Amino acid sequence: ETGVTQSPTHLIKTRGQQVTLRCSSQSGHNTVSWYQQALGQGPQFIFQYYREEENGRGNFPPRFSGLQFPNYSSELNVNALELDDSALYLCASSSLAGLWSDQETQYFGPGTRLLVL
Amino acid sequence: AQSVTQPDIHITVSEGASLELRCNYSYGATPYLFWYVQSPGQGLQLLLKYFSGDTLVQGIKGFEAEFKRSQSSFNLRKPSVHWSDAAEYFCAVSKAAGNKLTFGGGTRVLVKP
Numbered sequence: 001e002t003g004v005t006q007s008p009t010h011l012i013k014t015r016g017q018q019v020t021l022r023c024s025s026q027s028g029h030n031t032v033s034w035y036q037q038a039l040g041q042g043p044q045f046i047f048q049y050y051r052e053e054e055n056g057r058g059n060f061p062p063r064f065s066g067l068q069f070p071n072y073s074s075e076l077n078v079n080a081l082e083l084d085d086s087a088l089y090l091c092a093s094s095s096l097a098g099l100w101s102d103q104e105t106q107y108f109g110p111g112t113r114l115l116v117l
Numbered sequence: 118a119q120s121v122t123q124p125d126i127h128i129t130v131s132e133g134a135s136l137e138l139r140c141n142y143s144y145g146a147t148p149y150l151f152w153y154v155q156s157p158g159q160g161l162q163l164l165l166k167y168f169s170g171d172t173l174v175q176g177i178k179g180f181e182a183e184f185k186r187s188q189s190s191f192n193l194r195k196p197s198v199h200w201s202d203a204a205e206y207f208c209a210v211s212k213a214a215g216n217k218l219t220f221g222g223g224t225r226v227l228v229k230p
Contacts, residue, residue: 004160006160031215033217033218035218041222041223042121042207042209042220042221042222042223043161043207043218043220044220045217045218045219048216048217056216056217058217090160090161092161092218094215095215096215104215105151105163105166106163106215106218107163108153108160108161108162108163109160110159110160111159111160113158
C-alpha cells in the first residue's frame with residue numbers, strides 16, 4: 001500500500017509570489033483534504049476535494065485554490081504570498097464511497113514546509 | 118461550530134510513568150473523535166479514533182482513549198511511556214469521518230530518562 005506523498009518537502013518564496021504544492025493520495029483513496037499548520041498551532045482546514053470537485057472549504061481567502069486530477073492527486077495553489085502564509089502544509093487522503101459515507105479516516109502526508117520572506 | 122480544547126500545552130513525564138492527555142470538544146451532535154501524533158518535522162499519524170460503540174478505544178503504540186459524553190471529553194492515556202513517545206499530540210473532531218477535521222492546539226510531550 002502506497003502512503004500519502006507530498007512535494008516539495010521544503011520551499012522558500014518571497015512575498016507576492018505564487019506557489020504550487022502537490023499531493024499524491026494513498027492508493028484506493030478518492031478524497032484529498034488540505035490543512036495549514038502554522039508554527040506552534042494545530043492544523044487548520046483549507047479545503048477538500050472529492051472526485052475533482054471542491055467538497056468543503058475553511059476560512060481561507062480565494063487566493064488559496066486547488067485542483068484534483070482524475071488519478072485523485074491534488075494541487076494547492078497560493079497566489080500573492082504573504083508572510084503569514086509561512087507554515088507546514090499538510091495533505092490528507094481518504095475514501096468517500098459517497099458524500100454521506102461515515103466510515104473513512106484521513107491519513108496524512110509528511111507535509112511541505114513553506115517559508116515566505 | 119465545532120471546537121477542540123487541549124488544556125495542557127506541555128507535559129513532562131518520566132520514562133515508564135503513565136501519561137494522560139486531556140481533550141475537550143464542543144459539538145452539538147455525536148462527534149467523530151481522533152487522536153493524531155506528530156514527531157518533529159513530520160506529518161500526522163493516526164493513533165486512534167472513536168465513531169460509536171464502546172467508549173474505550175484502543176489504538177496503536179499502546180495508547181487508549183475514553184469518550185465521555187457527559188464531560189465532552191476524549192482523553193488519551195498510556196500506562197507506561199517510552200522515550201519514543203516524545204512528540205506533539207493533537208485531538209481532532211469532525212461531524213463524519215471523511216469531513217473536515219477541527220484540531221486542538223496540541224500538547225507537546227517531553228519524556229525524561
